[in-house]
Amino acid sequence: xxxxxxDVIVIGAGGAGLMAALYASKTAxxxxxxxxxxxxxxxxxxxxxxxxxxxxEEEDHWEWHTFDSVKGSDYLGDQDAIEFMCYEAVQAVYxxxxxxxxxxxxxxxxxxxRPFGGHTNNVTGKPVxxxxxxxxxxxxxxxxxxxxxxxxxxxxxFDEFQVVDLLVVNGAAAGVVAIELGTSELHIFHAKSxxxxxxxxxxxxxxxxxxxxxxxxxxxxxxxxGVPMEDMEFFQFHPTGIYKLGIxxxxxxxxxxxxxxxxxxxxxxxxxxxxxKDLASRDVISRAMYLEIKAGNGINGQNxxxxxxxxxxxNKYAALDGRKRLDGxxxxxxGEEIIAKLPDIVDFxxxxxxxxxxxxPMPVQPTAHYTMGGIPTNRFGEAVIDENNTVMPxxxxxGEVACVSVHGANRLGTNSLLDLIVFGKHSGLRAAEFALGAxxxxxxxxxxxxxxxxxxAIRNAQGNEKxxxxxxxxxTIMMDCVGMFRTGEGMQxxxxxxxxxxxxYKHIPLHDQGKIFxxxxxxxxxxxxLLEIAEVVTVCALARTESRGAHARDDYPKRDDVNWLxxxxxxxxxxxxxxxxxxxxxxxxxxxxERVY
Amino acid sequence: MQVTVKVYxxxxxxxxxxxxxxxxLEAEPTDxxxxxxxxxxGYYDGTLSFRRSCAHGICGxxxxxxxxxxxxxxxxxxxxxxxxxxxxxxxxxxxxxxDLIVDMEQFFAHYKSVMPYFVNDxxxxxxxxxxxxxxxxxxxxxxKCILCACCTTSCPIFWASDQYVGPAAIVAAHRFIFDSRDxxxxxxxxxxxxxxxxxxxxxxxxxxxxxxxxxxxxxxxGEVKAAIITGRLD
Numbered sequence: 001x002x003x004x005x006x007d008v009i010v011i012g013a014g015g016a017g018l019m020a021a022l023y024a025s026k027t028a029x030x031x032x033x034x035x036x037x038x039x040x041x042x043x044x045x046x047x048x049x050x051x052x053x054x055x056x057e058e059e060d061h062w063e064w065h066t067f068d069s070v071k072g073s074d075y076l077g078d079q080d081a082i083e084f085m086c087y088e089a090v091q092a093v094y095x096x097x098x099x100x101x102x103x104x105x106x107x108x109x110x111x112x113x114r115p116f117g118g119h120t121n122n123v124t125g126k127p128v129x130x131x132x133x134x135x136x137x138x139x140x141x142x143x144x145x146x147x148x149x150x151x152x153x154x155x156x157x158f159d160e161f162q163v164v165d166l167l168v169v170n171g172a173a174a175g176v177v178a179i180e181l182g183t184s185e186l187h188i189f190h191a192k193s194x195x196x197x198x199x200x201x202x203x204x205x206x207x208x209x210x211x212x213x214x215x216x217x218x219x220x221x222x223x224x225x226g227v228p229m230e231d232m233e234f235f236q237f238h239p240t241g242i243y244k245l246g247i248x249x250x251x252x253x254x255x256x257x258x259x260x261x262x263x264x265x266x267x268x269x270x271x272x273x274x275x276x277k278d279l280a281s282r283d284v285i286s287r288a289m290y291l292e293i294k295a296g297n298g299i300n301g302q303n304x305x306x307x308x309x310x311x312x313x314x315n316k317y318a319a320l321d322g323r324k325r326l327d328g329x330x331x332x333x334x335g336e337e338i339i340a341k342l343p344d345i346v347d348f349x350x351x352x353x354x355x356x357x358x359x360x361p362m363p364v365q366p367t368a369h370y371t372m373g374g375i376p377t378n379r380f381g382e383a384v385i386d387e388n389n390t391v392m393p394x395x396x397x398x399g400e401v402a403c404v405s406v407h408g409a410n411r412l413g414t415n416s417l418l419d420l421i422v423f424g425k426h427s428g429l430r431a432a433e434f435a436l437g438a439x440x441x442x443x444x445x446x447x448x449x450x451x452x453x454x455x456x457a458i459r460n461a462q463g464n465e466k467x468x469x470x471x472x473x474x475x476t477i478m479m480d481c482v483g484m485f486r487t488g489e490g491m492q493x494x495x496x497x498x499x500x501x502x503x504x505y506k507h508i509p510l511h512d513q514g515k516i517f518x519x520x521x522x523x524x525x526x527x528x529x530l531l532e533i534a535e536v537v538t539v540c541a542l543a544r545t546e547s548r549g550a551h552a553r554d555d556y557p558k559r560d561d562v563n564w565l566x567x568x569x570x571x572x573x574x575x576x577x578x579x580x581x582x583x584x585x586x587x588x589x590x591x592x593x594e595r596v597y
Numbered sequence: 598m599q600v601t602v603k604v605y606x607x608x609x610x611x612x613x614x615x616x617x618x619x620x621x622l623e624a625e626p627t628d629x630x631x632x633x634x635x636x637x638x639g640y641y642d643g644t645l646s647f648r649r650s651c652a653h654g655i656c657g658x659x660x661x662x663x664x665x666x667x668x669x670x671x672x673x674x675x676x677x678x679x680x681x682x683x684x685x686x687x688x689x690x691x692x693x694x695x696d697l698i699v700d701m702e703q704f705f706a707h708y709k710s711v712m713p714y715f716v717n718d719x720x721x722x723x724x725x726x727x728x729x730x731x732x733x734x735x736x737x738x739x740x741k742c743i744l745c746a747c748c749t750t751s752c753p754i755f756w757a758s759d760q761y762v763g764p765a766a767i768v769a770a771h772r773f774i775f776d777s778r779d780x781x782x783x784x785x786x787x788x789x790x791x792x793x794x795x796x797x798x799x800x801x802x803x804x805x806x807x808x809x810x811x812x813x814x815x816x817x818x819g820e821v822k823a824a825i826i827t828g829r830l831d
Contacts, residue, residue: 037701039744040648040656054724097725100715100778102733102740109727134740140655141740148714182694211651247653347811348653351672352627468639511643514610517695520643 006031007435009191013038016399017197018146019424028432031156042211046139048252049131051414052089056110057129062086064122072118073408074549078586081379081404092421101145115255118281118412131414168225173394174441184515193431195396200371206475208368209248218401220529228569230403231373233541239285241367243304251413254278258309262297273597280597283410283550286366306361374403381427387583398427409549463507491542539578600624605686626676647697657745662686667747667807688750707762711770716781732777739772741810748804761797764804771817
């Protein structure tokens with residue numbers, strides 16, 4: 001067992017973690033602990049852009065961005081936090097550029113921007129170009145740029161270390177326990193501030209755009225230490241995943257003029273969102289797709305639809321919509337322009353679908369994509385652990401693992417990358433400031449006791465269960481019953497199944513009893529996290545008897561602001577019982593209205 | 598269809614030397630090699646160890662030698678290999694730790710040696726630094742690198758001497774050398790004008806052929822060589 005001591009430790013090396021580390025390390029002794037090499041983090045897969053009202057391509061205002069995000073959140077986002085994020089966005093994007101991020105450019109040499117779902121000109125209601133992009137690999141460029149800047153600034157990295165426990169002493173964060181993957185040795189990281197930036201848990205669902213690594217580790221270890229989670233019932237399904245595989249096809253495809261087409265050849269979004277059509281927010285489009293497929297309008301009656309970005313299709317619908325270029329001429333696209341603007345999408349379609357998107361439409365279906373809920377924080381990234389927003393000293397969270405809440409019931413595209421950089425930065429600043437004015441909490445007498453107990457159980461499990469069968473069953477039932485459309489009955493059956501699976505989980509034998517890169521042992525531990533999270537998600541979703549954003553119930557189809565304009569807080573009690581309490585949504589300027597696109 | 602997958606195995610806690618295990622399984626032509634490895638690990642042998650994360654060719658975790666050529670296991674589909682006999686081995690030139698997992702430290706050390714970060718100490722403008730579409734296009738290709746190491750570990754020069762900085766590090770340097778906003782090109786060119794730098798490249802093109810991001814690596818290396826010789830960045 002090895003011990004380390006730092007002022008600030010950051011868990012996770014995606015966009016939020018690296019941004020936090022960059023800022024914390026300016027003043028405090030900081031280390032980043034990550035189960036992957038930093039450049040393997042899931043931020044790298046983000047494609048279309050980062051939202052900021054730069055106004056480089058047309059008139060735009062951060063206040064418009066704020067309203068769009070509030071509306072996109074189905075009024076569940078906290079408006080003070082959303083205002084903060086959208087205001088900070090502009091400077092944050094310039095800052096990324098100053099770090100060297102290779103954004104695509106306008107003819108004037110400024111950062112290029114494209115339209116994205118739910119982002120509008122608040123006067124006309126038409127889509128606005130707000131997504132700042134680097135081709136269709138914006139996340140890749142953010143991740144690379146931030147990692148490079150961390151190297152330049154000599155940030156300490158512990159790569160391929162799996163954090164497995166959060167140490168809490170005197171009601172404050174005291175550090176973490178991690179397993180060095182190469183040796184299985186336990187390490188104790190004693191710290192004044194702990195920033196969790198571990199991402200989401202899309203691997204709970206069957207069809208997902210999320211990486212294998214997206215197993216909700218940060219949420220699971222925090223939940224086990226008595227910290228509540230916020231709004232866990234809200235999980236986003238992105239409309240356009242590659243059929244069967246779930247790999248993401250960016251909304252930028254529709255930003256550039258691509259349209260969704262059903263089996264009858266109709267551009268069906270005209271019926272669901274007459275004004276912005278294929279650029280409505282994600283929950284609206286995913287639900288429309290689900291309804292089309294349910295009505296037998298899938299392609300050849302199957303459970304997929306087409307995303308069509310062939311130049312003739314783009315040009316036809318752009319003409320019908322009256323879409324114009326900046327100089328006022330009609331908007332048109334050639335095959336070459338599509339390939340230049342969306343090179344990775346073209347590559348994915350060719351590799352995984354055998355389809356050339358310039359010549360053929362792409363088969364797509366909604367895919368589990370983004371965790372709106374998570375560790376409750378305020379806008380400085382401080383974890384707030386009850387209805388009164390009481391701060392837990394020394395604990396911070398940023399990025400997808402956190403719930404500020406800026407995404408509420410449904411996140412707008414491009415706001416996740418924005419969330420990473422804005423709240424990554426502010427959590428890093430605040431964590432360093434706290435650490436410099438605080439003493440270390442004492443470590444517990446036996447800091448690795450809980451970890452050893454947990455892993456001894458995994459090593460010594462008896463039985464014939466198989467990890468792929470237990471995880472497969474969880475993913476299927478969650479997809480079917482706690483996915484895009486939910487009912488009380490379906491969720492009850494999912495809850496029962498998940499609880500049975502948690503029992504079966506204890507009987508997955510560990511074949512690999514070695515210490516060097518025991519990936520089987522880690523995979524089993526990760527599945528334990530997913531199962532616990534699946535249960536919490538289902539309990540929170542069952543309780544919320546309304547439809548709002550990504551949480552859509554057939555048995556309660558309307559939004560209910562009288563009873564449900566509030567955040568869910570869920571505690572997992574030591575006996576396993578999940579306790580729910582609620583806290584109000586922060587409303588500043590925008591009273592809830594009916595949501596029409 | 599039935600597929601035979603022969604996998605390189607080495608468990609340092611048990612084996613004195615490596616060996617191969619052969620597995621037979623049913624697979625679809627559109628299955629990824631990664632899917633087959635997951636299946637083998639899940640149903641045949643839980644001890645099989647390999648790295649993976651995003652599973653669609655972006656994170657760069659699962660570079661492997663498949664039927665004698667470097668691929669990302671998540672980007673190599675069965676149908677693209679034109680055979681139902683698959684051999685999977687670790688990438689070459691780096692120490693094998695266990696099964697398909699190699700020691701990446703040397704690879705990242707080379708990457709870090711070329712100043713792979715943006716340098717410009719002039720005062721920052723209040724908004725973005727301007728860059729024309731053409732200036733941005735100049736280094737677009739090398740921004741795509743995901744550090745999977747497929748290129749470096751396919752290079753016979755690197756196999757012969759792991760002191761060679763390798764194609765991936767040169768690609769990283771290229772991305773900054775040709776960025777009109779960056780101010781450290783001369784320093785990077787000096788680093789690469791070394792006996793283990795760009796001149797080790799003998800234009801064998803293995804790197805370019807296997808790059809899962811389709812970067813024109815040999816060309817990028819050639820451009821760096823030319824910049825050293827001419828002192829010009831055009």
